[in-house]
Amino acid sequence: MATVLIIGASRGIGFEFARVHAARGDQVIATCRDDEAAAKLAGLGVRVERLDVTDAVAAKALVDRLPTLDRVVVNAGVFGPRDATPATVDTATWLSVFEVNVVAPLRLAALLADKVTGSMAFLSSRMGSIAMSGGGSAIYRTSKAALNAGIKALQVERGGRAPILLALHPGWVRTDMGGAGADIDVAQSVAGMVAVIDRAGPDASGGFFNYTGEVIPW
Numbered sequence: 001m002a003t004v005l006i007i008g009a010s011r012g013i014g015f016e017f018a019r020v021h022a023a024r025g026d027q028v029i030a031t032c033r034d035d036e037a038a039a040k041l042a043g044l045g046v047r048v049e050r051l052d053v054t055d056a057v058a059a060k061a062l063v064d065r066l067p068t069l070d071r072v073v074v075n076a077g078v079f080g081p082r083d084a085t086p087a088t089v090d091t092a093t094w095l096s097v098f099e100v101n102v103v104a105p106l107r108l109a110a111l112l113a114d115k116v117t118g119s120m121a122f123l124s125s126r127m128g129s130i131a132m133s134g135g136g137s138a139i140y141r142t143s144k145a146a147l148n149a150g151i152k153a154l155q156v157e158r159g160g161r162a163p164i165l166l167a168l169h170p171g172w173v174r175t176d177m178g179g180a181g182a183d184i185d186v187a188q189s190v191a192g193m194v195a196v197i198d199r200a201g202p203d204a205s206g207g208f209f210n211y212t213g214e215v216i217p218w
């Protein structure tokens with residue numbers, strides 16, 4: 001039985017990660033922000049913690065009360081305004097996307113690293129790949145590219161010590177963020193990512209992977 005922390009488990013991909021690991025018999029600690037999500041997660045039989053990932057004091061306090069962890073999934077993320085461009089977005093809005101998608105996960109990574117014996121996976125996006133950029137959505141793309149840079153930097157900094165650090169693309173998934181017209185459902189996406197995490201050895205650390213296991217170019 002593994003001890004697994006899921007950051008941002010209220011709905012969508014994060015909730016499915018909590019459900020799958022609970023169903024495997026793992027000891028799951030799942031974070032959310034409101035009562036409704038807490039009740040839903042409690043129904044899975046998991047330990048529920050409250051965290052808004054932008055609250056640095058709360059993040060530190062949560063890490064301090066956690067046990068040693070086998071696996072962490074940092075899932076919380078936002079897309080930001082879909083119709084905004086760098087020409088029209090106000091600075092505070094762009095920075096708020098960076099706060100959730102870059103600052104918060106990398107802070108959690110740094111705070112948690114010494115507590116994690118196995119792997120730490122981050123929900124990135126293929127939209128953060130510079131090599132595969134399709135143009136547009138610069139606010140979201142730049143945030144995930146920055147997240148990827150931070151994950152790689154932490155892996156180099158750890159110098160071969162645990163945890164195994166993984167940037168994952170979940171596919172285009174039917175969630176509130178992905179929309180009803182997306183390619184795959186949360187079950188297919190998360191089953192794929194769990195298999196990728198299960199298989200990942202130290203050589204995979206600092207890598208960027210699709211939910212199907214293929215390497216995604218930075």
Ligand SMILES: NC(=O)c1ccc[n+]([C@@H]2O[C@H](COP(=O)([O-])OP(=O)(O)OC[C@H]3O[C@@H](n4cnc5c(N)ncnc54)[C@H](OP(=O)(O)O)[C@@H]3O)[C@@H](O)[C@H]2O)c1
Pocket residue numbers: 007008009010011012013014032033034037051052053054075076077078079100123124125126169170171172173174175176177178179182
């Ligand atoms: N869906 C896709 O096609 C797709 C593709 C590529 C990458 N991703 C990435 O996959 C991850 C999950 O996406 P999703 O599709 O499941 O999105 P979603 O349905 O919009 O869910 C977003 C999750 O992030 C949490 N969250 C957002 N801001 C937070 C904050 N400040 N503090 C704590 N939690 C916060 C939400 O919690 P609340 O319920 O409290 O708001 C919710 O649990 C994201 O990082 C996303 O960028 C998704």
